[in-house]
Amino acid sequence: MKILKQILRTGIVTEPLQSEVSAEIRDVGAKLDEVIRKRFRGSLTIRQVDAGSCNGCELEIHAINNPIYNCEQFGIHFTASPRFADMLLVTGPVTRNMEIALRRTYNSTPPPKLVVAVGDCGCNGGIFGETYASLGGIDKVIPVDVYIPGCPPTPIALLNGILRAVGSR
Amino acid sequence: MSILKDAILSAIGPDAKFDGRNYPASMDFCTVPRGKFIDTARAMKKANALLVAEWSADESPLGRGFGVYACYRWGAEYLIVKIELPYDDPIFTSISGKFLPAYRFERQMMSLMGVVPVGHPDLRPWIKFEDWPEDAWPLRKSFDASKPMPRVEGEYNFVRAEGEGVYEIPVGPVHAGIIEPGHFRFQAVGEDILNLEERLGYVHKGIEKRFESLSWQEGSMLAGRVSGDTTVAHSLAYCIALESMTGCLVPQRAQWLRALFLERERIANHLGDIGAVCNDAAFAFMLYQMSRLRELMMQTNHKLFSHRFIMDRIIPGGVSVDIDSGGKEMILSELKQLLKEFNRLMAIYDENSSLEDRVRDTGILIPEKAREICAVGIVARASGMNIDCRMQNPFPPYDRIGVNVPVLIYGDVNARVYIRIKEVRESVRIIREILETLPTGPTSADCKIPAPDCSGFAAVEGWRGEIVYWLQSGPNGEINRCMVRDPSSVNWLGLEQAVLGNIVPDFPLCNKSFNQSYSGNDL
Ligand code: SF4
Numbered sequence: 001m002k003i004l005k006q007i008l009r010t011g012i013v014t015e016p017l018q019s020e021v022s023a024e025i026r027d028v029g030a031k032l033d034e035v036i037r038k039r040f041r042g043s044l045t046i047r048q049v050d051a052g053s054c055n056g057c058e059l060e061i062h063a064i065n066n067p068i069y070n071c072e073q074f075g076i077h078f079t080a081s082p083r084f085a086d087m088l089l090v091t092g093p094v095t096r097n098m099e100i101a102l103r104r105t106y107n108s109t110p111p112p113k114l115v116v117a118v119g120d121c122g123c124n125g126g127i128f129g130e131t132y133a134s135l136g137g138i139d140k141v142i143p144v145d146v147y148i149p150g151c152p153p154t155p156i157a158l159l160n161g162i163l164r165a166v167g168s169r
Numbered sequence: 170m171s172i173l174k175d176a177i178l179s180a181i182g183p184d185a186k187f188d189g190r191n192y193p194a195s196m197d198f199c200t201v202p203r204g205k206f207i208d209t210a211r212a213m214k215k216a217n218a219l220l221v222a223e224w225s226a227d228e229s230p231l232g233r234g235f236g237v238y239a240c241y242r243w244g245a246e247y248l249i250v251k252i253e254l255p256y257d258d259p260i261f262t263s264i265s266g267k268f269l270p271a272y273r274f275e276r277q278m279m280s281l282m283g284v285v286p287v288g289h290p291d292l293r294p295w296i297k298f299e300d301w302p303e304d305a306w307p308l309r310k311s312f313d314a315s316k317p318m319p320r321v322e323g324e325y326n327f328v329r330a331e332g333e334g335v336y337e338i339p340v341g342p343v344h345a346g347i348i349e350p351g352h353f354r355f356q357a358v359g360e361d362i363l364n365l366e367e368r369l370g371y372v373h374k375g376i377e378k379r380f381e382s383l384s385w386q387e388g389s390m391l392a393g394r395v396s397g398d399t400t401v402a403h404s405l406a407y408c409i410a411l412e413s414m415t416g417c418l419v420p421q422r423a424q425w426l427r428a429l430f431l432e433r434e435r436i437a438n439h440l441g442d443i444g445a446v447c448n449d450a451a452f453a454f455m456l457y458q459m460s461r462l463r464e465l466m467m468q469t470n471h472k473l474f475s476h477r478f479i480m481d482r483i484i485p486g487g488v489s490v491d492i493d494s495g496g497k498e499m500i501l502s503e504l505k506q507l508l509k510e511f512n513r514l515m516a517i518y519d520e521n522s523s524l525e526d527r528v529r530d531t532g533i534l535i536p537e538k539a540r541e542i543c544a545v546g547i548v549a550r551a552s553g554m555n556i557d558c559r560m561q562n563p564f565p566p567y568d569r570i571g572v573n574v575p576v577l578i579y580g581d582v583n584a585r586v587y588i589r590i591k592e593v594r595e596s597v598r599i600i601r602e603i604l605e606t607l608p609t610g611p612t613s614a615d616c617k618i619p620a621p622d623c624s625g626f627a628a629v630e631g632w633r634g635e636i637v638y639w640l641q642s643g644p645n646g647e648i649n650r651c652m653v654r655d656p657s658s659v660n661w662l663g664l665e666q667a668v669l670g671n672i673v674p675d676f677p678l679c680n681k682s683f684n685q686s687y688s689g690n691d692l
Contacts, residue, residue, distance in 0.1 A: 021468060048347045052372045054688045056397020056478065061347050062441075063467070066460035080345035096318065097298050097371045097691075098350060101342050127391055131314045132307055133375030152397065154477060 021068075021156070028159045029074045035166045036075040040086060044076050044166060047085035047109065051102045051138065052095035052128075057119040057152040061089065064155045071159065082106075087114040087165065092122040093134040094141045106142045114165050117144045118158070120151045171197055173218055173241060173248040180212035181205045189251070190623035192413040197248040203261055209250045210239065210264035210271075218243040219543040220268035221628070222637055222658075223275060225282045226650040227310045228253075230643050231622050235259050235284050238652075239271075240626070240637070245561040247628065249639075254284060263289040270543045270659045281377075282308045296370035296691055299323030307378050308650075314378045330356040330364050338673065342371045349687035353676075360672040365665050373691040380651035385411055385485060385618055388648060392638070393480050395653055396689035400480040401427075401434040402631030403689075407651075408485050408616075409564065410638040414625035417616040421608040423487030424565045429603050430479045430488075432596040435632040437466045439589040439596075440511075442684050446586055447518070449678045450527040458514050462507055469503050487613025497604045504597050515590055528583040532679030534667040535580055542662040546634015548683060551588045552580035552663075558630035570602045580667070582682040618646045633657065633686065655689030 036044045048061055064071045065078070079085055082105045094102055106115070117138040120126035125136035138144050145168060148161030174197045177185050184205055191198035201209055213220070218241040226236045234256040240249045254261060263286035265271040275286040276295035283306035286292075297305070300320040306312055329337075335358055342350035352368040376395055380388055392407035393400040405427055412419060419427075444459025467477040473496045474482050482490050492500075518524065534544070536553035549556055557574040559567045575591035577584040619625070619642040628637050634656035643649035664683045668676055 049343060050347075050349050050372070052374055053349070054374075054394045054397035055349055055686065056394070056400065056480070058347050058349065059398055059441075059478070062460070063464060066464050067457050068461060068464045078347065093374060095372055095374055097373050098342070101350065101371070105343060127387075127394055128374045128376070128379060130317075131375045131379065132305070132312075132316065132318050133314075133373050133378075135317070151394075151480065152478075154471070 024156050025069055025159070028156065028163055032074040032076070032159065032163050032166070035163065039166060039169060040075065042075050044087060044162075045079045045085050046076060046087045046089050046162075047079055047082045047105070048089045049091070049102060049105050051090055051092045051098045051122075051141075052134065053091035053119065053121060057091040057122070060152045060155055060158060061091075061118070064158050069155050069159065076162065082109040085109050085113065087116060087162070089116050089118055089162075090122055090138045090142075091118045092138050093125040093128045093136055094138055096133055096135060099135060099141055102141055112169070114146070114169065115142060115144045116146045116148060116161060116165050118148050118161070119153060120149055123147045123149050126151065171246060171248075172216060173197060173213065173243050173246050174199075176212045176216040176218075177201075177209055177248070177250070181208050185209070190620075191249060192623065192625045196626060197246070198251070199249070200251045200253070203252045203254060206237070206239070206250065206252045207262040207264060207267075210267040213241045214267045216243060218248075219540075220264075220270050221247065221543070221635075222639070222652065222654040223264070223271050223278070224639070224652045224654075225278045225284045225308070226641055226652075227282065227308060228649070229256060229310050230649060235282065237261050237278070237284060238639070239264065240639070247562070247626065249626065259284040260287050261285075262287055265289050268543065269541050270662060273658065273662070280306075282306055293326060296373050298370060299325045307375060312378075314375060314382070325368065327354050327368070328364065328366050332358075334358045335363065351687050355673060355676070357673055360674065362668050362671055362673055362676070365668050367661055367665060369661065369687060370691050372688045374688075376692040377651055377653060380648050383648065385616075385648065388651065389483065389485055390481055392653070393483070395692065396655055396657075396686040397478065397480075398438055398686070399434065399631045399633065399636070399655075399689065400478050401430045401483060402629050402636050403653075403655075404481070404483045405431060406627045406629040406631075406636045406638040407640070408483055409627035409629065410625040410640045411485050411619070412616060413627065414619040414623055414640065414642065415617045417486050417614055419487050420611045420614055421565065422491075422610045423612045423614075425603050425607050426488045426490075426492065426612065427483055428564075428566055429600060430474075430482065431629070431631070432600050432603070433466060433470065433479065436593050436596045437463050438632040439593050440466075442681070443518075443586055443589055445684070446528070446582065446678065446681045447524065449681050450524050452521065452524050455514065455518065458510070462510060465503060465507060469499060473499065484613065486616035487611070489613070491612050492607075497607075500600065500604060504600060508594070508597050511593060518590075525583070527675075527678060528586060528682075529581060531582045531675050532667040532671055532682060533579065533581045534663050536578055538666045539580065539663060542666065543659050544663050545659060546630070546656045547585055547588045547592070547632075548656075548660045548663050549634065550574065550576050551584035553578040556635070558628050558635050562628055566603060566606065569606070570599055572599065582678055585682040621646050631656065633684075634660065653689075653692060655686055657685035657687075657690040660685050661690060
């Protein structure tokens with residue numbers, strides 16, 4: 001009963017809040033929705049891979065799933081298996097200790113696959129650089145289609161980056 | 170009065186030299202002969218101290234061999250014991266028989282520095298993987314960190330439980346959800362977990378070595394990226410350690426703002442965790458609600474401090490952002506809404522009996538075990554340990570505002586959730602007091618670079634628990650060593666204990682209730 005009340009109270013939270021943010025979400029969301037409908041039959045399936053991140057980027061990827069950004073409404077779904085994925089969303093830097101696991105995940109994703117490098121670290125290794133333990137950006141190990149810089153990129157930047165990736169196809 | 174110092178002195182007498190340039194000066198620091206390391210550990214055990222961390226430093230630039238350090242804690246007291254090892258004979262007696270967490274600390278020291286803990290029962294590499302060259306010891310000064318390492322053949326020997334009906338389940342490193350990588354290996358009979366072995370190190374980025382190539386200023390940015398969910402607390406611990414070495418006096422307003430950021434980070438992460446635990450107990454409604462509240466905070470942070478996690482806003486000497494009266498109002502009204510909704514949601518948590526079924530008596534870490542592993546933070550407080558650096562080792566304004574630290578003794582998933590619930594409310598109260606008493610004045614002071622060959626220590630209560638930094642300057646006042654101890658380095662041991670006897674399907678729930686950091690552990 002209380003749950004119902006809370007649901008009614010909360011309503012559709014994608015609406016109110018800070019208006020600039022919701023305008024941005026609506027804007028990128030509409031475009032995502034259109035491209036995903038046209039080119040991915042309404043459903044874009046993403047496998048996220050942490051190839052060595054500090055977990056900051058992961059938090060923002062979680063955030064695009066929260067009820068404010070609610071990426072599912074634009075047809076974006078996260079999957080547990082690379083075998084069903086249209087896109088790999090990879091955070092980095094790629095550590096030496098994750099290199100093999102990343103290659104394996106890449107190889108088990110069926111073509112045509114999109115690879116998106118997330119965060120300054122995913123783009124070029126960020127503050128961790130290229131060392132004995134950090135191999136640098138994702139493209140040191142697998143081919144990358146689109147880069148989303150930021151430390152971490154905001155949810156809006158993530159959605160825009162995903163849009164760029166699906167639009168590039 | 171210093172209980173730990175007295176205990177060392179009565180155990181080994183004048184062999185313990187209480188000098189050395191370790192800061193803050195209020196903390197006890199002693200050097201003892203190599204052969205007495207184990208005696209000091211025994212004395213610390215007898216004094217009921219906890220082992221905070223154990224690490225080593227290559228001090229050859231300073232004209233010495235290796236330093237091996239152990240840090241102990243009793244109540245508000247911290248004490249560091251140091252021994253020195255010659256470069257060509259880097260062995261010492263293991264203290265893992267006295268303190269359980271030394272077990273992993275020493276494996277790590279052996280793996281990354283090549284100092285050998287004699288008498289340690291298990292010297293399999295840790296963090297270092299089997300395909301690294303055996304003599305690759307990255308923390309040694311002679312190791313060139315800029316070069317990639319070749320891969321060699323090798324195999325990691327997992328612990329095996331044998332017997333009728335025992336089977337093994339390997340999980341990871343890449344997991345199903347959006348989480349960090351790590352490997353877990355279960356031995357189970359039927360559904361019951363007999364043994365869990367964690368194998369971590371996948372996200373080892375060479376952070377400690379990286380510090381040594383950075384300036385002190387850059388160091389605080391790297392500290393803020395040791396574990397992104399704890400960016401505030403890590404950079405704060407780093408800065409406090411550095412400021413202690415340089416005698417930098419941080420202005421009051423900056424202190425208050427640092428506490429504000431720390432509490433906001435605590436609330437945001439606790440909200441996320443409460444939601445995630447409920448989600449794993451098949452109550453997705455709560456995840457949506459909590460992540461919505463969390464998002465509110467992120468947006469406020471972004472507006473006021475131009476970063477959603479308040480990253481890089483704590484700098485050596487103070488903070489790099491300020492708040493005006495409009496900002497204060499914004500936080501107060503955000504908190505008012507947040508607390509109202511939070512309380513309403515927690516009433517739902519309390520009344521949900523199917524949720525209660527899952528979280529009660531699941532994943533129990535009994536108080537004895539928690540002490541044995543020297544647990545810290547929420548994990549410790551859910552298992553009867555009354556420890557919190559904000560209470561025992563406070564920086565202003567915590568010494569004035571005070572912190573009501575919740576402690577529970579059941580040690581189950583529910584207790585770990587409940588500690589978080591109570592802490593959210595307490596942090597809201599603390600933030601209100603911070604804003605009410607916020608002093609005027611500058612928000613940063615000049616932080617010089619340290620003198621050569623000294624060291625600095627700091628412990629800060631992040632949302633997971635006590636974060637420890639120990640910094641050492643080299644002959645030119647540069648970073649010679651930066652030791653990072655995230656709460657996860659000890660608390661991961663607790664998860665291995667807590668899942669025993671639970672059913673395999675409850676593992677994700679147990680794991681979420683701990684929610685330890687991989688990146689902070691692997692460094
Ligand atoms: S880009 Fe920033 S948030 Fe993302 S993994 Fe790198 S340091 Fe962490």
